[in-house]
Amino acid sequence: MERMDASHRFEAHTGEVRLVLSAPDLPALFAQAAQGLAELMAEDAMAIPFEDRLDLEVEGRDVEALLVGWLDELIFQTEIRGKVYPRVEQIEVGEGRLRARVAGGSPKAFKTSVKAATFHDLRVRSEGGRLHAAVVLDV
Amino acid sequence: MHPETRLPEPRPVGPRIWEIPKSFRPDMRVPARVFASEELLQQIRRDRSLEQLINVATLPGLAAPVMGMPDMHEGYGFPVGGVAATRYPDGVISPGGIGFDINCGVRLLASSLRREEVEPYVHPLLHELSRSVPTGYGRSSRDLAFSGKKLDRLLEEGVALLVRQHGIGWEADLPYIESRGTIPGARAAEVSDRAKQRGGDQLGTLGGGNHFLEIQYVETIYDRRLANAFGITEEGQITVLIHTGSRGLGHQVCTDYVRRMDSAMHQYGIRVPDRQLACAPLDSREGRAYFAAMCAAANFAFCNRLVIAHRVRLAFEHILGKQFGDRAGDLRTVYDVAHNIAKLERYGDEVLCVHRKGATRAFGPSAEELPDRYRGFGQPVFIPGSMGTRSYVLAGRDESRELSLSSTCHGAGRAMSRAAAKKQVHGGELRRELAERGIVVQGASNQELAEEAPQAYKDVDRVVDVVHEAGIATKVARLRPIAVMKG
Numbered sequence: 001m002e003r004m005d006a007s008h009r010f011e012a013h014t015g016e017v018r019l020v021l022s023a024p025d026l027p028a029l030f031a032q033a034a035q036g037l038a039e040l041m042a043e044d045a046m047a048i049p050f051e052d053r054l055d056l057e058v059e060g061r062d063v064e065a066l067l068v069g070w071l072d073e074l075i076f077q078t079e080i081r082g083k084v085y086p087r088v089e090q091i092e093v094g095e096g097r098l099r100a101r102v103a104g105g106s107p108k109a110f111k112t113s114v115k116a117a118t119f120h121d122l123r124v125r126s127e128g129g130r131l132h133a134a135v136v137l138d139v
Numbered sequence: 140m141h142p143e144t145r146l147p148e149p150r151p152v153g154p155r156i157w158e159i160p161k162s163f164r165p166d167m168r169v170p171a172r173v174f175a176s177e178e179l180l181q182q183i184r185r186d187r188s189l190e191q192l193i194n195v196a197t198l199p200g201l202a203a204p205v206m207g208m209p210d211m212h213e214g215y216g217f218p219v220g221g222v223a224a225t226r227y228p229d230g231v232i233s234p235g236g237i238g239f240d241i242n243c244g245v246r247l248l249a250s251s252l253r254r255e256e257v258e259p260y261v262h263p264l265l266h267e268l269s270r271s272v273p274t275g276y277g278r279s280s281r282d283l284a285f286s287g288k289k290l291d292r293l294l295e296e297g298v299a300l301l302v303r304q305h306g307i308g309w310e311a312d313l314p315y316i317e318s319r320g321t322i323p324g325a326r327a328a329e330v331s332d333r334a335k336q337r338g339g340d341q342l343g344t345l346g347g348g349n350h351f352l353e354i355q356y357v358e359t360i361y362d363r364r365l366a367n368a369f370g371i372t373e374e375g376q377i378t379v380l381i382h383t384g385s386r387g388l389g390h391q392v393c394t395d396y397v398r399r400m401d402s403a404m405h406q407y408g409i410r411v412p413d414r415q416l417a418c419a420p421l422d423s424r425e426g427r428a429y430f431a432a433m434c435a436a437a438n439f440a441f442c443n444r445l446v447i448a449h450r451v452r453l454a455f456e457h458i459l460g461k462q463f464g465d466r467a468g469d470l471r472t473v474y475d476v477a478h479n480i481a482k483l484e485r486y487g488d489e490v491l492c493v494h495r496k497g498a499t500r501a502f503g504p505s506a507e508e509l510p511d512r513y514r515g516f517g518q519p520v521f522i523p524g525s526m527g528t529r530s531y532v533l534a535g536r537d538e539s540r541e542l543s544l545s546s547t548c549h550g551a552g553r554a555m556s557r558a559a560a561k562k563q564v565h566g567g568e569l570r571r572e573l574a575e576r577g578i579v580v581q582g583a584s585n586q587e588l589a590e591e592a593p594q595a596y597k598d599v600d601r602v603v604d605v606v607h608e609a610g611i612a613t614k615v616a617r618l619r620p621i622a623v624m625k626g
Contacts (some may be wrong), residue, residue, distance in 0.1 A: 079387050082276060092387075138215065138390075
């Protein structure tokens with residue numbers, strides 16, 4: 001699911017961290033969100049051996065709720081398993097539901113503890129044929 | 140930004156009190172008040188916290204102006220440093236108005252040891268503390284992992300269970316914890332299995348972010364009468380400040396209920412300008428369930444700080460017991476107080492649900508809830524400064540009921556993003572500077588140190604001066620760290 005035409009970056013926020021996403025479609029946007037989150041939480045997240053796989057399912061009443069639910073699911077899995085899941089191997093994003101297979105493993109070291117994703121200022125918008133979103137993460 | 144939000148110009152309405160009138164935006168139901176000096180107000184205006192406070196002023200059932208404390212900064216939904224009181228039972232409760240770290244708070248322990256007695260042992264003491272109090276994603280030891288009915292009892296019975304059945308903490312600690320460490324109305328059944336799974340083995344852990352454990356000494360006493368009442372007897376006395384909350388359990392409770400209220404709000408005809416302000420009436424099914432789950436998470440946080448205090452006492456005994464005997468582990472709880480919580484409190488004929496997010500309850504001397512020893516003096520309030528600077532002990536005043544719904548600030552308040560702080564501050568140099576000032580820091584990389592640098596925060600002296608001058612709380616003492624364990 002790694003797409004060269006999708007990207008993420010972190011923007012300044014006084015107290016928290018804003019994850020800014022851009023991708024050509026929803027599956028790529030959600031995959032990029034997983035990668036960004038893992039990079040925030042762990043050192044060298046993309047360099048870890050991807051030896052653990054999880055099948056995840058998330059529901060949400062709209063695309064914004066799905067995105068928050070998706071990030072919250074990954075935060076939950078990281079906290080209970082002590083692993084990060086930066087790689088999305090399969091993903092289907094439908095009306096109000098997302099199914100995905102993610103791959104990850106134990107990082108060398110954790111960096112930032114992320115408590116949750118928020119709805120604050122969140123809107124997935126389409127512009128110039130691409131999707132854009134910015135999610136504030138409570139750290 | 141809300142389409143109708145211009146940059147507000149708060150007008151002065153009292154000493155250190157500024158107001159944005161209800162007429163500022165058509166959807167505001169009450170005015171928004173800010174406690175600040177002119178200088179702090181300018182700092183507050185640099186981020187979006189005023190806009191966020193105005194958004195809070197649109198919630199249904201507000202009983203009084205919403206308020207921003209002098210350490211207010213931009214959050215998500217509610218600003219950090221925000222206070223909002225809704226009428227019980229028809230007003231709303233908003234999980235975002237408490238935040239993800241339910242009952243994040245601080246506990247101060249006071250020792251009879253003096254700075255010069257402890258300083259030679261700071262390194263082994265910090266080492267012992269870092270072995271016994273996990274940080275970051277660290278988990279507790281197996282003997283403290285709670286699950287099933289055992290965890291449910293802990294969530295409902297709070298610290299009393301730990302003291303009486305597990306021998307953790309002292310019976311004498313109980314009166315000196317807000318609500319005696321057991322908030323009535325907690326129901327474990329309203330806490331999801333996921334929340335229990337996430338936090339059940341995190342008791343006694345510090346977590347990450349700005350959480351910390353500090354060994355300090357009393358640098359200055361401003362009010363000896365109040366200080367003596369709190370057991371702070373002389374300059375040079377050693378204290379320990381613990382700052383943490385309900386860990387993953389509380390985070391998941393907030394996550395679960397923001398989501399649930401986001402879906403349920405429309406049933407109650409509620410619209411909010413920011414979805415993170417999702418809320419439901421206090422007497423609705425969702426409102427009652429959240430309140431019961433939040434109280435359970437708050438009890439978990441009181442337990443978390445109790446376990447950490449217990450381990451601090453053991454660490455002091457272990458490292459200092461030979462030299463100082465019983466004095467080593469004799470660390471008395473001055474008080475344990477929440478700064479992310481909603482409480483039902485009576486104001487005149489009304490019961491209000493006071494949301495405090497990054498704000499501390501500051502009951503005055505006549506408050507009935509105070510332990511006997513503090514009656515006539517006021518509730519102790521602790522205001523940590525930025526890492527390695529100084530913290531304050533204050534005492535709540537009766538005037539705070541009218542002025543600020545018995546609420547005060549909770550810290551210095553961030554003034555700069557973490558990214559900006561890392562650009563401006565060199566973590567290695569900061570570590571050297573702290574060491575030169577006799578402050579040892581454990582558990583933080585140079586980058587993490589830079590994120591929490593003093594420059595990234597407002598000046599805690601000025602924040603505290605505002606609440607002192609506004610008549611909300613009285614300055615009692617100032618504490619300086621000698622060792623910091625960062626979460």
